[in-house]
Amino acid sequence: MAFGHRYTGLIDRYRDRLPVHDDTRIISLGEGNTPLIRLNNIPRELDYDVELYVKFEGLNPTGSFKDRGMTMAVTKAVEEGSKAIICASTGNTSAAAAAYAARAGITAFVVIPDGKIAMGKLAQAMMHGSVVIQIEGNFDDGMRLVKEVANTSPVTLVNSVNPFRLQGQKTAAFEIVEELGRAPDFHCLPVGNAGNITAHWIGYSELAAHTGEHVTEACTFCRGHCRYAGGGVAGQRPRMVGYQASGSAPFLRGAMVDAPETVATAIRIGHPQSWDVAWKVREESGGWFDECADEEILAAQKLLAEKEGVFCEPASAASVAGALRDIRDRKIPEGSSVVCTLTGHGLKDPDAAIAQASREPIKVRAELEAVTRAIHENME
């Protein structure tokens, strides 16, 4: 990168592929451009040749991929003259909405479930000065309510039913293809509302459309002028694989789930908002949905933290838990390249982490002999 060049967020970077005008005031916190980390230690133990990557979306400004969608949704809300935004949230959407509203100088109303919200996410919504409305109900109840409120009050809805959200989120696929030089063979994600899996498919499809293969969706915004036009960057698209927590798995049951439960609170959703389109993504991409038990999700979270130094929140680990199982079962064939999206940072949910940590802190007297003994007893 040249001296003096500042990264100024994904709208600036992908301006030619996003629905903004030259004079649009961009509301950004420098989101996007997250690392694609190749896993080393976990695949070595698989005895099976796969190229396994994690896209660490926890390193976005508010600690989850929601920032990619929120920079677009808030930019457009401000452009349209809106003075307030509203969302229902399991936590990360509210954190992002609160931060981007603060940046824009407008009000954020966030509707969250009573309890069942990770402490870090609540702290963010409160700290950024949003109006937090805690309902006696779950995410699905909140979603129903905010849709009604947005119809009758002067507030812009910024859940993923807002089409600008998915436009921002599709840029994660662009980044992956740019780095790998091609699309991966498989892309695995945790699925709640199924907005993110859909957004990635839009991104991959736009790139593929420009190479002349798989032309199912013309690029809506660049009209042939973007950097991918005719470049042949990504002729192929990945198979999209979505993993749900067993207690909140409407895509596995083939029907909505009324009382979803899981330790992975970010995907504790029984009535996905992108239901129809996500089935289409599965079909078009030749991918599949599967489920992971809470224990598998937590084990994968811990494995990533202990073996690779990557700390994601429980919901995020569903992508790796599922992918590792499908790799072991040979559903993902040898020689494949696989990208797993780690949707949010582990610091979001310190309670979940401490509850399953391998080691308690060792308490000793503040003396050399005691500390030395603790070290010798724990040398590996």
Ligand SMILES: *Cc1c(COP(=O)(O)O)cnc(C)c1O
């Ligand atoms: C929002 C979220 C998800 C689910 O994404 P959807 O687009 O609702 O499928 C998964 N993990 C984390 C950490 C999230 O914040």
